[in-house]
Amino acid sequence: MxxxxxxxxxxxxxxxxQGFAQVEQAVVxxxxxxxxxxxxxxxxxxxxxxxxxxxxxxxxxxxxxxxxMAPMTLFDYRIPDDQMKQFKLLVPTADDVDEVDAVFQxxxxxxxxxxxxxxxxxxxxxxxxxxTDLGIGQPVVSVGLLPKAAGYRSYSQVGQVxxxxxxxxxxxxxxxxLAAVGSPVFDxxxxxxxxxxxxxxxxxxxxxxxxxxxxxxxxxxxxxxASDLLASLQDPPTGxxxxxxxxxxxxxxxxxxxxxxxxxxKDQPAIEIADVVPGAPADKAGLKAGMIIVKANxxxxxxxxxxxxxxxxxxxxxxxxxxxxxxxxxxxxxKGQPEKEFAVKLEEMPSRPNQAPRYYAEDxxxxxxxxxxxDTYLRRLAADAGGVVVAAIRPQGPAQTAKLDGGDMIVExxxxxxxxxxxxxxxxxxARTAKPRExxxxxxxxxxxxxxxxxxxxx
Amino acid sequence: MSSVRGWIVxxxxxxxxxxxxxxxxxxxxPATPQAVIDVSRAIFPAVVRLDVAQEIYTEGKRNLRRGIGxxxxxxxQGHILTNFHVAGRASEIQVTxxxxxxxxxxxxxxxxxxxxxxxxxxxxxxxxxxxxxTWAMMGTSRxxxxxxxxxxxxxxxxxxxxxxxxxxxxxxxxxxxxxMQIDEYETGEFSNWIxxxxxxxxxxxxxxxxxxxxxxxxINTRGGGQNLNFAVPVDTAKExxxxxxxxxxxxxxxxxxxxxxxxxxxxLQDLETYYELDVNRGALVNSVExxxxxxxxxxxxxxxxxxxxxxxxxxxFPEEVAPANKKIADIPVGSDVMLTLKRGKQTLTxxxxxxxxxxxxxxxxxxxxxxxxxxxxxxxxxxxxxxxxDRGVVVTTLSPGFPGAKAELMSGDVxxxxxxxxxxxxxxxxxxxxxxxxxxxxxxxxxxQRGRGRISILVKVQEWPATKPAK
Numbered sequence: 035m036x037x038x039x040x041x042x043x044x045x046x047x048x049x050x051x052q053g054f055a056q057v058e059q060a061v062v063x064x065x066x067x068x069x070x071x072x073x074x075x076x077x078x079x080x081x082x083x084x085x086x087x088x089x090x091x092x093x094x095x096x097x098x099x100x101x102x103m104a105p106m107t108l109f110d111y112r113i114p115d116d117q118m119k120q121f122k123l124l125v126p127t128a129d130d131v132d133e134v135d136a137v138f139q140x141x142x143x144x145x146x147x148x149x150x151x152x153x154x155x156x157x158x159x160x161x162x163x164x165x166t167d168l169g170i171g172q173p174v175v176s177v178g179l180l181p182k183a184a185g186y187r188s189y190s191q192v193g194q195v196x197x198x199x200x201x202x203x204x205x206x207x208x209x210x211x212l213a214a215v216g217s218p219v220f221d222x223x224x225x226x227x228x229x230x231x232x233x234x235x236x237x238x239x240x241x242x243x244x245x246x247x248x249x250x251x252x253x254x255x256x257x258x259x260a261s262d263l264l265a266s267l268q269d270p271p272t273g274x275x276x277x278x279x280x281x282x283x284x285x286x287x288x289x290x291x292x293x294x295x296x297x298x299x300k301d302q303p304a305i306e307i308a309d310v311v312p313g314a315p316a317d318k319a320g321l322k323a324g325m326i327i328v329k330a331n332x333x334x335x336x337x338x339x340x341x342x343x344x345x346x347x348x349x350x351x352x353x354x355x356x357x358x359x360x361x362x363x364x365x366x367x368x369k370g371q372p373e374k375e376f377a378v379k380l381e382e383m384p385s386r387p388n389q390a391p392r393y394y395a396e397d398x399x400x401x402x403x404x405x406x407x408x409d410t411y412l413r414r415l416a417a418d419a420g421g422v423v424v425a426a427i428r429p430q431g432p433a434q435t436a437k438l439d440g441g442d443m444i445v446e447x448x449x450x451x452x453x454x455x456x457x458x459x460x461x462x463x464x465a466r467t468a469k470p471r472e473x474x475x476x477x478x479x480x481x482x483x484x485x486x487x488x489x490x491x492x493x
Numbered sequence: 494m495s496s497v498r499g500w501i502v503x504x505x506x507x508x509x510x511x512x513x514x515x516x517x518x519x520x521x522x523p524a525t526p527q528a529v530i531d532v533s534r535a536i537f538p539a540v541v542r543l544d545v546a547q548e549i550y551t552e553g554k555r556n557l558r559r560g561i562g563x564x565x566x567x568x569x570q571g572h573i574l575t576n577f578h579v580a581g582r583a584s585e586i587q588v589t590x591x592x593x594x595x596x597x598x599x600x601x602x603x604x605x606x607x608x609x610x611x612x613x614x615x616x617x618x619x620x621x622x623x624x625x626x627t628w629a630m631m632g633t634s635r636x637x638x639x640x641x642x643x644x645x646x647x648x649x650x651x652x653x654x655x656x657x658x659x660x661x662x663x664x665x666x667x668x669x670x671x672x673m674q675i676d677e678y679e680t681g682e683f684s685n686w687i688x689x690x691x692x693x694x695x696x697x698x699x700x701x702x703x704x705x706x707x708x709x710x711x712i713n714t715r716g717g718g719q720n721l722n723f724a725v726p727v728d729t730a731k732e733x734x735x736x737x738x739x740x741x742x743x744x745x746x747x748x749x750x751x752x753x754x755x756x757x758x759x760x761l762q763d764l765e766t767y768y769e770l771d772v773n774r775g776a777l778v779n780s781v782e783x784x785x786x787x788x789x790x791x792x793x794x795x796x797x798x799x800x801x802x803x804x805x806x807x808x809x810f811p812e813e814v815a816p817a818n819k820k821i822a823d824i825p826v827g828s829d830v831m832l833t834l835k836r837g838k839q840t841l842t843x844x845x846x847x848x849x850x851x852x853x854x855x856x857x858x859x860x861x862x863x864x865x866x867x868x869x870x871x872x873x874x875x876x877x878x879x880x881x882x883d884r885g886v887v888v889t890t891l892s893p894g895f896p897g898a899k900a901e902l903m904s905g906d907v908x909x910x911x912x913x914x915x916x917x918x919x920x921x922x923x924x925x926x927x928x929x930x931x932x933x934x935x936x937x938x939x940x941x942q943r944g945r946g947r948i949s950i951l952v953k954v955q956e957w958p959a960t961k962p963a964k
Contacts (some may be wrong), residue, residue, distance in 0.1 A: 292900075292951045293949050306948060324949070326767075414879060477795060483782075484794035485780065486779050486794070486795065
């Protein structure tokens, strides 16, 4: 970080000598007008088991046939895909807002974006992202959509690149601020050079009724350079969850300088494997906890600003590889040991909780879903241990009264073991049909211990 | 000593004097104005104020926490009964007697499970300065009735010799399934509480709750506000005091050994039909701890525990959980036990050996040179935190700017290896640590379990103190 600050100072002086001018009003106006037709608001309804909520956020047209890109955060990762409905694009026109039907294409964890496709066949005006080298002090213009309360009109923010950071994703720090999350960023020639990504606590809703201008009241200061988006733009999801590659190392730590030096690694980024998922590609290749990764495919690891960012950077590189691709990791197995190479054949990432099938036990007021890899892994169970996980509890319902908790893993219903959603549906359904007035007794696994929970039906 | 004896005799006579002559004594004497005055005269000289410095670990250092509480003298030898949360882990205790004389005391035994501690006044000092005191008799709590008049004496907010009056609200209060803790120590699992409306406040803790015969019926322990107050029943205290006194050695605090089977019992109320049981029979095994005696014997969650060694166990209501836990705890540690269980339609008998009950809070130690404190990982800690086993020591607190914090160790990290050597427990860790100190090692590599994964941490030590670590 210190190096970076010094560089920034030097670069700023350099910029001052070069004399970057203030961005002229005409330039900002021209970029704003040129981009305006490519900005749309995305609206959808989350139909959960218990009710509906409407979300509206910013999107950018990225292809002439109506593909729209948006920050992934707009589509909370906990929401199952099939509960997101009634997608619409709200297209601002001179004096109104057009509604266009649309379909969700999927989330893309490679760049933390998501895609939506317009259903109509009009000619859309896309933003073309280009990877460029950004200079410190370079002026940038970002164009965003104002919230619903301001009729989704576009607005511009002018800023200046002040530092290039390398966190989990590359980030460009800007003084002067940027348009809201989901806005494109341009150089003064009008080339789209980046995308304002989501940072913790940044408001993204364009339909916040309590604070209508929340999304623009605190201008973001970081954007992602276009280079980070290109893989996703070339190969966006097409209506079903992306099959992503997976190595099977969930926990790893970037080595701090003094630990690296202890292992004889001088000035070299390295990652210590904290845990290897049994049966996963890394395990099959022979990788073990405690081994230290120093190279991926023969190349030294990419540096982050801080050691703890190293595993996330490597993970993101792997996400951009292909399933069945072989990645070679060079590893130290201990102090003074020679480097050893491990060839790991990537497999498909196990399904995520929001992809798991669900069942609504409506009469007793709770939702369960099939357990997925993370459920068994985090509970230290065998991968095939099975069980169903409580995904949601209806407020004031019988399950809540009985103190069933979200995240409880149900292992038994009325004395019968349930290994998967089908079995749960069967046993639970039979019990409710046969004896609708009698309680259901669940055995759940909570924080490593069993709990017996009796859910009484409403009388 | 004779003067001490004299006091109690006089007090007993006074109490006797207030009862009507030639009549059976009232088993639940009421708090008439005269009775209140008589009992308070009798009990006051046995109640003390305690100024205590307790050992606690904060920011990587062993520190003293000062507080005020109450206590009651229970015998002529100068033993004082109080709460664990007042005087447990105490390293300095100053006793102020009713006659405002001050004398030092030492902690001779404590038991966080029942929140009790026993102190010994410095009797040499008492004799040398000819200090007088009296002691109170322990009564019975089992027979207390709701509505019965009781009095509390103690030092609320440091206001010594404060008397308050009220009635027993409930003699069988349970907070099940809420788990209670004193700092991080488990408490309240082996007895129910006396609930009373007698006002008590911070500082009353450890003082006696007495009936209108002047006998101790409880130790005032918790104030719930709005006249909901709680005392540890004297029946529990009598047992604990006897065990603490019997097990105290000059070089070791007295303690209560309890047996553990590793099962969590749950009331069967509402579940009897489901399990096809006769009403009021058995207790539900809610969970079984990994690697515990019950686990090794093959006890399963959902089993109904019917009997231990042929003695029936019945837990229908939450109030019955603590007495059932106590039944298990009272079995001598390491005994063979036979568990009679119902599983489905089948009745089975399993046998196992009890193990010693351990707290989740292991022995703690300060590492001066590293600016941090560590605790032994106990079985209970390992279970609570879903660790594979009880190997290692766990980092508890860290002092900013010292080597431990600089190396980015975190509280909750479990140290498994030091420079490649396995650390089974605190004792082993201490020996390795002492050797590192002797060698003045400047770089120490730790193998640490953090959450689900392992991480290597390098602690750089500039300076080792000349003295041995405090334990």
